Amino acid sequence: MGDLARRTIPGWVEMTATLTGFVGIDSGREIAQAIVDGIISGASYALLGIAFALILGVTGRFHFAFGILYTLSAYIAALGVGPWGLPLIPAALVGLAVGVALGVLVEYIVYRPLATRAGESALLTVFVASLGLMIAGENAIRLIWGNEARNLGGFPDHTYSVAGAHFSLIELVLVLVAIAVALLLTVVLDRTIFGQQIRAVRGNPDMAQAVGVNLRRVFLMVFAVGSLIGGIAALFAGMRFAAAPDMGNTPVFYAFVVAFVAGVGRSPVVVGAVGLLFGVAERISTLWVSDNLSALAVFGLLFLWLTIRVLPRAIRQLSGAMSPRAS
Numbered sequence: 001m002g003d004l005a006r007r008t009i010p011g012w013v014e015m016t017a018t019l020t021g022f023v024g025i026d027s028g029r030e031i032a033q034a035i036v037d038g039i040i041s042g043a044s045y046a047l048l049g050i051a052f053a054l055i056l057g058v059t060g061r062f063h064f065a066f067g068i069l070y071t072l073s074a075y076i077a078a079l080g081v082g083p084w085g086l087p088l089i090p091a092a093l094v095g096l097a098v099g100v101a102l103g104v105l106v107e108y109i110v111y112r113p114l115a116t117r118a119g120e121s122a123l124l125t126v127f128v129a130s131l132g133l134m135i136a137g138e139n140a141i142r143l144i145w146g147n148e149a150r151n152l153g154g155f156p157d158h159t160y161s162v163a164g165a166h167f168s169l170i171e172l173v174l175v176l177v178a179i180a181v182a183l184l185l186t187v188v189l190d191r192t193i194f195g196q197q198i199r200a201v202r203g204n205p206d207m208a209q210a211v212g213v214n215l216r217r218v219f220l221m222v223f224a225v226g227s228l229i230g231g232i233a234a235l236f237a238g239m240r241f242a243a244a245p246d247m248g249n250t251p252v253f254y255a256f257v258v259a260f261v262a263g264v265g266r267s268p269v270v271v272g273a274v275g276l277l278f279g280v281a282e283r284i285s286t287l288w289v290s291d292n293l294s295a296l297a298v299f300g301l302l303f304l305w306l307t308i309r310v311l312p313r314a315i316r317q318l319s320g321a322m323s324p325r326a327s
Helices: 002-022 028-059 066-081 088-145 169-191 193-203 205-210 215-240 249-262 268-285 291-322
Strands: 159-162 165-168
Touching (some): 028 249, 066 088, 088 215, 169 193, 169 215, 193 205, 215 249, 249 268
16 A cells, blocks of 8 residues: 555646646745735725625615726825825815715715716716716816825835735735625614614615605715715735725725626625625636736626526527417
8 A cells, every 4th residue: 555655646746836837827826825815805896896886785885986986985085195184084084085975975965866866877977977977076086186096104014924925914814805895784784773674775776665665865864874885995006006096996996896796785794795706706717817907807707697697588588588478
């Protein structure tokens, strides 16, 4: 048996090395780093997806202007740390407050009047309006403060290494915050009166209103909470990279994809888990393709999900339509 093991183990190691070389992976350390990076990116996607799913699932607003509120939260905080001379925490609180206030105002001043007048076409009307807000907001930032990116510094710069994978303190905090937000929001939705009202409105708004739930108040609170969560994700993005006028363009698509695949009516924990899955899939794909192409992995997962969920139903409907009907 010992001779067999001595002959087998080297052969297995050689075969494994050949296989990893064939698929373009140099070492296990490279895989570990990709997984760690994916978890970090996925934490951001989790926060974005949770925020977007909450707003869309409860209010039915396709809140594309989420991207500009995301941008303003980080950009105002960066201005606070830079030209205004504030410490990081007060500047971050100011940025979050601006994002939350504007999110509530967008619902109160723009979305609600449009939805009331549009009636059955409210979804499309709100979407077009939110797209306009996104474009106008980005241009306003450029006109007022210029085109340059701004650093959001002040967070301790520490780096750690585990099993050959490196990550910073801010990235560790990002992952922990994303987990905490998902768990806390789940508890709020399950255990508080406000959470019960949100679930009632998400399930059947007409019935919820009939039993005394104030839909307008719930909508405003949901926009406030969603804007706050999105602003938290933006602050981490600004601290890890920089705050730029167009920094919200890509995150809003990730927010939509994560929320759509997870399901806007699902628990924040489920939405967050889908965000982590997308992040890991995206970073693993960078072992074979460039960073620019790795984003296709996310939309590839969306396409796969649509294929699995929608295609069988479409085939059944087509078969039913083509089958002969009894006279």
